[in-house]
Amino acid sequence: MNASSEPACGVATMRWLGGALELIDQRYLPQRFAYIRCSNALEVAEAIRAMVVRGAPAIGCAAAFGMALEAARQAGTSRVAFDEGLEKGFSVLGASRPTAVNLFWALQRMRECWQASRSEEPPRIAALLAERALALYHADIATNLAIGRAGAALIEEGDSVMTHCNAGALATAGHGTALGVIRSARDQGKRLRVIANETRPFLQGARLTAWEMVQENIPVTLITDNMAGHLMFQGKVHKIIVGADRIAANGDAANKIGSYALAVLARYHRIPFYVAAPLSSIDLAIAEGSGIVIEERAASEVTGYGELRWAPEGVAVENPAFDITPAGLISGLITEKGVTLKPTTASIAGLFRS
């Protein structure tokens, strides 16, 4: 069974080959389209850390496949070695990136599968873990299609929809969250335009969102991040939809750095600001956004791009990869369960009961 044989959209972010996981190397898109092959948990963890694969749901799926690979690799060893190998796999994958909760959510699902199958022999456990990872992958695509359908109802004919970073097919198993809403609206026959903020320092908007939209002939306008407020002032932005890396129980949402400023600007200009994410991005164990750990990345990402360095030596740098948008600035949360307007602790808890 090959997950890549039926991608939900034109882009197969990851391909499961049984003995290996192939990931599009998103660091070099769109200049170079190539897959990287990972054969064990450590290689997958390194790919997550280096942002070969990024986006909360995609990280979760990749980590699940990483555990399946590790189990297959250790299946011929002793039971003790197998168990130790798996524990090590969970540990290395869990330490790859701190903010996206989907990573920990997916690893927890894999651990539950392992625990439920402890009476089996290692080869059988490995097969069950591979099945579980593949199920998580397909469930993510189904979830994104449901998010897209729910969110598309918010989009009006002729809308210009701003998005930040890449919450697209490349950030998920397929279809995307924020861009899933765009795709579904387009599939419903609505004409729209995407305004993609370039999203420094890693340029996911300029490289990945713009690329996904160009691939599908969805009109897309690229701007630098600091132009967003001016376009809102000019009335050129009708809605804003972003993804999320972790949502607290009260609706505060961690997402790519810059999302918070967009939410403040949206409020000032009375533009709806939506967060599109699966329930697996909601962390009920964290009451509010202040409890979410924000990853600080290397200074070299800010002092230049790639091999190019443009800032002088001697400058200090801050490089938080995410920020927190308080629930009070979020017009609606778009999940696979529908649109939750003005999310609160109570309405979010309700999503898990329905």
Added chain:
Amino acid sequence: MNASSEPACGVATMRWLGGALELIDQRYLPQRFAYIRCSNALEVAEAIRAMVVRGAPAIGCAAAFGMALEAARQAGTSRVAFDEGLEKGFSVLGASRPTAVNLFWALQRMRECWQASRSEEPPRIAALLAERALALYHADIATNLAIGRAGAALIEEGDSVMTHCNAGALATAGHGTALGVIRSARDQGKRLRVIANETRPFLQGARLTAWEMVQENIPVTLITDNMAGHLMFQGKVHKIIVGADRIAANGDAANKIGSYALAVLARYHRIPFYVAAPLSSIDLAIAEGSGIVIEERAASEVTGYGELRWAPEGVAVENPAFDITPAGLISGLITEKGVTLKPTTASIAGLFRS
């Protein structure tokens, strides 16, 4: 007389050599520090257009020197040819960039000088124009020192001051406007930190502001533009000071793209937002900001940087070089006449009478 022999700060943005004007090529700072030599109005106009020299006051000074060069070059020709050459010089320089009013202000001062000396022979007129340009240059430094002194009173010990783009020595004849305030506060013994927004697409913050601050050992933290809101949320920004390219009679201020969003974010977080600019940046002929022409620059600036291109083919681009901050979002206007809190048409008119 050599204007470069006594720069007001460590950086001589331009050097007047009589027969030539040398400009630091700001496109390649800080990697390469080199001067470009201009010998006539056309070469100066091209340097302004290509952003070899940028920043409203610096553009004004360079244009004045450009007219002095053109007059010297034409001084040996007939009176008719001399007059035609000067008119052509005014025309080509006036068409170099549209938004900074200092350009037109400086050209108007040069035209007045020319008109007042029409009874003289061309060589004498050329000498008078060179004197006038040099006077404008030194007056700009004096103005910036006065702006710095006035603004420094607003800075408190230990402040972290955010700035956008480069309103420094490199944007003026010397000392700078927004960075002039920083320099003057430092000279008064106040410890402070500058937070420099990198300012895509041309990266004046990362390249020029960071470089100026490092040169003078003023602590500086570089961030990407989309981090500004998050740092305000964290309480890490105590004041914001930016320059201006043109200020309308009512106080609406055109400045580098992104300034408007900072002003909205500052209002939301109750952080003072100041504009530092000379009176020559105020255009009394324009009632409000909506009347200011905003330059739209090439798409290639947004789809990459320098020779590097990272966006896919097929993407549309917007690239407004400036935006307008309404006077209502400006806590104070810092000019050589002092600080005008909450500027209005009346208080701005008063600056020209005092």
